[in-house]
Amino acid sequence: MEKWEDILSRVADGARLSSEDALTLWHDAPLWRLAEVAVEKKRSISDDKVFYNKNFHIEPTNVCLFNCKFCSYRRPRGSAEAWDYSIEEMEAKVRSFVGKGATEMHIVGGVHPDHTIEFYYELIRRVKAILPEAAVKAYTAIELSYMIRKAGLSVRDGLQMLIDAGMEAIPGGGAEIFDEEIRKQICPDKGSTQEWFEVHRTAHELGLKTNATMLYGHIESVEHRIDHLMRLRELQDVTGGFNAFIPLKYRNYGNPMSEIGEVPIVDDLRTLAMSRLILDNVPHIKAYWVMYGKQTTEMALSFGADDVDGTIEDSTKIYSMAGADDQRPTMRVEEMHAMVERAGFRAVERDTHYNEIG
Numbered sequence: 001m002e003k004w005e006d007i008l009s010r011v012a013d014g015a016r017l018s019s020e021d022a023l024t025l026w027h028d029a030p031l032w033r034l035a036e037v038a039v040e041k042k043r044s045i046s047d048d049k050v051f052y053n054k055n056f057h058i059e060p061t062n063v064c065l066f067n068c069k070f071c072s073y074r075r076p077r078g079s080a081e082a083w084d085y086s087i088e089e090m091e092a093k094v095r096s097f098v099g100k101g102a103t104e105m106h107i108v109g110g111v112h113p114d115h116t117i118e119f120y121y122e123l124i125r126r127v128k129a130i131l132p133e134a135a136v137k138a139y140t141a142i143e144l145s146y147m148i149r150k151a152g153l154s155v156r157d158g159l160q161m162l163i164d165a166g167m168e169a170i171p172g173g174g175a176e177i178f179d180e181e182i183r184k185q186i187c188p189d190k191g192s193t194q195e196w197f198e199v200h201r202t203a204h205e206l207g208l209k210t211n212a213t214m215l216y217g218h219i220e221s222v223e224h225r226i227d228h229l230m231r232l233r234e235l236q237d238v239t240g241g242f243n244a245f246i247p248l249k250y251r252n253y254g255n256p257m258s259e260i261g262e263v264p265i266v267d268d269l270r271t272l273a274m275s276r277l278i279l280d281n282v283p284h285i286k287a288y289w290v291m292y293g294k295q296t297t298e299m300a301l302s303f304g305a306d307d308v309d310g311t312i313e314d315s316t317k318i319y320s321m322a323g324a325d326d327q328r329p330t331m332r333v334e335e336m337h338a339m340v341e342r343a344g345f346r347a348v349e350r351d352t353h354y355n356e357i358g
């Protein structure tokens with residue numbers, strides 16, 4: 001078997017990792033060497049830049065048809081902690097952001113059994129009318145697949161309808177872990193891996209850029225993580241439609257899998273570096289600061305990440321309810337710049353499509 005040193009020097013010279021190579025590196029290579037090569041790769045794409053945007057989330061509801069065991073967010077309909085905002089309520093929220101420079105509205109929530117594609121169409125249309133300068137990055141592939149199937153449309157026609165309303169990109173959520181056996185254990189009734197890929201493939205064919213995530217640090221093995229990354233690399237070879245990959249660390253507070261605990265930070269850093277090395281065709285690797293916390297995010301920049309997500313403005317509850325450090329997540333622009341500069345890089349504001357701003 002080839003040694004990690006040889007594999008890493010081949011990768012540094014531009015070779016592609018096989019699953020077997022990736023497994024050897026994951027288990028044997030020292031973290032500092034993975035970091036070194038991952039940062040070299042990052043620099044060859046984005047030089048000394050680390051991207052962020054001015055964004056906020058809209059989370060229409062936490063009522064959800066599915067019962068994912070890692071979810072701390074879902075509440076049954078009628079529970080005192082459930083919410084299900086009307087379009088008017090969401091419009092009011094968007095109005096509070098007028099004049100504040102946001103360039104992206106990230107809309108994602110539970111799969112509410114009653115909402116139709118018309119509701120989601122109308123939501124996009126109306127928030128876009130209030131803040132036309134902000135791109136709508138909306139709905140996970142799981143939400144999309146459900147609303148489109150329920151409407152009796154093909155994935156292509158359903159996506160086209162939402163594009164016509166103003167949807168410009170699709171976030172990476174709902175990917176969880178693609179291995180069907182693990183998926184069955186952590187989210188047995190959720191939309192399948194195949195559905196997730198069908199939505200993203202079709203979106204790419206329609207010219208939309210999308211993101212991809214991976215939920216790691218629960219019951220999956222390193223082999224499952226590698227398999228997940230390889231499946232993404234394979235689609236990216238065909239479509240080129242992924243903008244960013246976001247590894248999501250399982251946070252264990254307040255959900256049915258809590259007893260599993262959380263993986264150590266060194267595992268987060270290794271996962272980031274390996275993601276950068278395996279996904280040689282995905283331009284951006286995002287260290288989502290809301291999920292890691294600000295300190296780990298700063299470290300993550302030395303392991304191949306070139307994006308930290310956005311200012312957020314205390315608008316998402318998915319991670320605060322799962323035990324993240326920031327219970328009201330907000331990052332000011334000055335704070336973002338200071339964090340990135342401390343890590344030795346240059347903070348650059350971007351829009352949803354990675355055009356640089358300012």
Ligand code: V47
Pocket residue numbers: 070071072140170171172173174175176211212213214215246248249250251252253255288309318322
């Ligand atoms: O799919 C839910 C994850 C995702 C937990 O595309 C959890 O730019 C950890 O996809 N511990 C939704 N993770 C969030 C998401 C996302 C976030 C930021 C940026 C982008 C982007 C996408 O959150 C879900 C699931 O994988 N999740 N619960 C938990 N307890």
